[in-house]
Amino acid sequence: MVRLSVDCMGGDHGVSITLPACQAFLQSHPDAELVLVGTAAALEGARGWARCTPVLATEVVTMDDSVEVALRRKRDSSMRVAIQQLKAGAHVCVSAGNTGALMAVSRYLLKTLDGVDRPAIATVMPNRLDGYTTVLDLGANVDCQPEHLLQFAVLGSALVAAVDGKAEPSVGLLNIGEEAIKGSETIKRAGELLRAAGEGGHINFHGNVEGNDIFKGTVDIVVCDGFVGNVLLKTSEGLASMLGDFIKQEFTRTPLSKLVALVAMPVLQRFKHRVDHRRYNGAALLGLRGLVFKSHGSADAYAFEQALARAYDAARNRLLDRVQDRIGDTLQAGLAAPPTGDIAPETAA
């Protein structure tokens, strides 16, 4: 039995999306049970559901709430109560709430693992191999030091091993050229650390990769600082959305092109399915003493269900233990020693 704690109020649409997603998820996962967290009124719709336990919260963290508000003012928010459930037997928590707040509250309530200075956010992006590439960090940490990038590599390896069943997933360090001499001082030193960790058998280090390697599927995991990760994610989302809209515009420009669109529909649908970002929904917050997954705020029921499924897979495959084991190994090897002169972490919206 895997128990998921669900913040039913999070995201742009709240229960109108999360509850149908939970229902569909329960049907396809007979050994899952859910803790549904929300206001009494919102949870009315789930009254009497099998394998579901309602837990009430009186407040909701909105998408615009600052970290400050989420942490200090809304102490009975559905987000916070849902995370708290990890201490009461839930194996993993899922929320579509705002990223900054979710990371801050998770970090406050759960604390980080020994050997992890900063938790990271890992997501997946589709690649040419019809698989996906895991990228981290995605916005939680700016001004990273080399040691942090090594920690991200270890955290990402544990994630991919757990969720995708690859024992030794390959790791690439995002850089502006494949040669080891490229990049900033931080990246060069990170490259040395990752190489040493690879030689010590702690990770499967491929070497430097470039932005286009994410989509080539050159490696399983791409590691970068949170600033670069956030920029590349938002750039990719913006480009994909623009291209999608351009296709739509061209196929609806004239009565004739609309007719063509009808004929081309099955092909266009296959293309759409192939790059459907909803299938890849569910980013992992890694490095905490508990498993938290973040759904896209604008997720629909199908997308939120995918996030639940990813969270379920991670919990079922003991992601938390794996992360702890891997981080422990690198700590023992003296590779992940916390850097001195740490800069206060920051969380992106």
Add this chain to the structure above:
Amino acid sequence: MVRLSVDCMGGDHGVSITLPACQAFLQSHPDAELVLVGTAAALEGARGWARCTPVLATEVVTMDDSVEVALRRKRDSSMRVAIQQLKAGAHVCVSAGNTGALMAVSRYLLKTLDGVDRPAIATVMPNRLDGYTTVLDLGANVDCQPEHLLQFAVLGSALVAAVDGKAEPSVGLLNIGEEAIKGSETIKRAGELLRAAGEGGHINFHGNVEGNDIFKGTVDIVVCDGFVGNVLLKTSEGLASMLGDFIKQEFTRTPLSKLVALVAMPVLQRFKHRVDHRRYNGAALLGLRGLVFKSHGSADAYAFEQALARAYDAARNRLLDRVQDRIGDTLQAGLAAPPTGDIAPETAA
């Protein structure tokens, strides 16, 4: 009369691409003349062309040559001789040769302008407004300081004013959130500098922008350090190429989908033209005492012709004077004072 100096040997294809491009360019630009730089054998094909002056070089910088080789060993390369022509009356130089070498040789021969610590590379990316967004820096400078980002903003403003005829193009600072408190220390300080320059009337500063704003067309110019710029450019190229190939694959998967492709061809062609990156070929090297434009190494004749046209527009609209004026203004205002403790610049491939 605008005189362009063309490195005919650069790029993946050399004269087989550059000479046809030059021919087409001359036809549509009756007041242009070209200095064609290459080996005697390679320039045979252009013998007797009107408005063309051949200048011989005995060596060629390959796409794999290091900066070291380009600078110190191949002293009679077509790239170097082409840049040198700027001192003999040419108004602008165009090369499809390797970026690192082109920047290094340009910098060595031309030197930077007063008030510019590091030259930048600016390119354009298509946006939703069916226009384009200028992005810099794209790989020449890692570990940028706030003062460098301000310089990039001023250089970019001069470029867009000259090439696109916008008197006061808007500038956005690439960040991980729109709020001024987001981002690394460098970005925050850069934001303050850019705001001050905006208030002083030196640039038209919009504020922070995010990765997706490049494609939204939120601002005319997006400023970032060379590491981030290189990552976002390569990520975008990789994603666009993957999506294009996916469309192709879906439309050729079965005999039926091939038939559908025939019917949909005019629509697909219009889409293809709309996002054709060849139309946007021609990146500017800014901040030097001379105008140099860089074509994509894999450019075909059409793409190389676009790079020639962009370079021509820049020279015709006195880009160099404009850059000098703008940089001079900000220097006088005490905004672009060179930072102390400068880190050695680095050039990306």
